[in-house]
Amino acid sequence: MELMVMRQLDEGYTYQVDNIDKNAWHNLLGKFNDSSFYQTWSYGAISWEKESLSHLILRKNDEIISIAQLRTAKLPLMPIGFAYLSWGPIWRKKGGKNDYEILRNMLRALYSEYVKKRLYLLRIIPKQIHDNEDAIIGVYKDEGFSWLPDPQKTIYVDLTPSLDEIRKNMGSGWKKTLRRSMNIDMDLIEDDEASLNDTAISLVREMKKRKGFADFGSMENNLIINNDLPNELKMKLVFCKFENELVAVFGWSKIGETGIPLVSATGNNASKSLAPHRFYWKMIEYYKNNGFRKCDLGGINKKNNPGGYQFKAGVAGATRIEKNYIGQFDLCENYFSSFCFKTGMSFRQHCRSLLAKVNRMKSYR
Structure with missing residues (x-):
């Protein structure tokens, strides 16, 4: 697999990872317009277990301007894993404007930590719709992410x-x-x-x-x-x-x-x-x-x-x-992480489809 050369964070941007507690994280959610129930620490810890959570905070000149809670998993003793981000990243601060450079640098920080450093497959499913979706999808693609449309309509x-x-x-x-x-x-x-x-x-x-x-x-x-x-x-x-x-x-x-x-x-x-x-x-x-x-x-x-x-x-x-929601964005430079994650997700989707069929059959009784 050809390795991609990614841009570094722009001047003034820095990030921290896994250096925040539950109460502080919940306080941060109140500062953003695009926060959601599904990015709360409580949701992640109860749905996925606390040990699998990872929290990344992006700063510009020491001001927190974007945050993301991810679910991570790694195979023991092997450089294989995934980082899954849904309903995020959160980057639209209250009282601010929709600055695509914040999103761009957040994507670079996520790449640097989870793809380059940890060798994970990174999947982002924002679960949002936007008036300017083409521009936002363009930012993801510029930063090396592949894109698939989300089949779910709302x-x-x-x-x-x-x-x-x-x-x-x-x-x-x-x-x-x-x-x-x-x-x-x-x-x-x-x-x-x-x-x-x-x-x-x-x-x-x-x-x-x-x-x-x-x-x-x-x-x-x-x-x-x-x-x-x-x-x-x-x-x-x-x-x-x-x-x-x-x-x-x-x-x-x-x-x-x-x-x-x-x-x-x-x-x-x-x-x-x-x-x-x-x-x-x-x-x-x-x-x-x-x-x-x-x-x-x-x-x-x-x-x-x-x-x-x-x-x-x-x-x-x-x-x-x-x-339809804006779509799914993937980035990976480790073939084994990509193969293992996508195989597991395919099996999970198959199980969900079977369950949906069971529900429909019961509804016809």
Whole structure:
């Protein structure tokens, strides 16, 4: 494999790696617009184990201007490993401008540490969409990364219009059901300190048992992570109390400027409450009132989950943004790291595909 000659960091830029603790990392997340729940220390440590985490901090003239949390793995006694960065790097500081030179130097720092020094395969999946994607993809390619389009499509709610306009733009059927839900006697109970976390987990398990789905437990995992986060980073949890019983829960991230729903579960007695419509509208109100620019409603698939697609399309309405995430970026100079990582990822994807087929078969019963 031909080795690539990479540029050095520009003058004034330096980086540090694995020289920060959990509390300091969480404090840093609050300084960036593109921070997310998935870049919290708690998410990484609980999802992947603390020992596999690596944290890189980029400075310019001693000011922290970009950060990234990665998952790493290495084969024992061999120079073979990988570094995986999702929902990052984080490089858009609050009050600053979108400076591509910050991104460029962050990519150089990541290359220097994980590709050149550790001989890993480096994979970055930002899980974002941008108005200027061609320019950003160009920065990655200039720095030697290969690019593949992300097959996952998502729907964004545009939060720049007024709340009245956002509601007016919603799908007609969705608005009609929302109006009906407003007339149902239910209470929405907010929980900002995760005091009802165990109740939320019970509702998630109840829904999974009722629907018979086998999955990776991401909602349960998110609630466990939520317990470990400081209050300012905890998700916003809202419960529906219907006929004197907590019958549904909904939770969304409060981090960054792009909203993300993280938990949505209904118990066995929730069907008459129409709680999901009330939940989503309350989330949109929260994001609009707190200065968020858009809300990522998560993956969509018209063919395999037409009901989920119609619901999300109704929420986002006429001004919705349907788009694939920006893509996947790889860089490696070690053939053995590349081969081992890609073989493992292929096997993992095969297992996920089988699980998805099982879920679809169960839904047809």
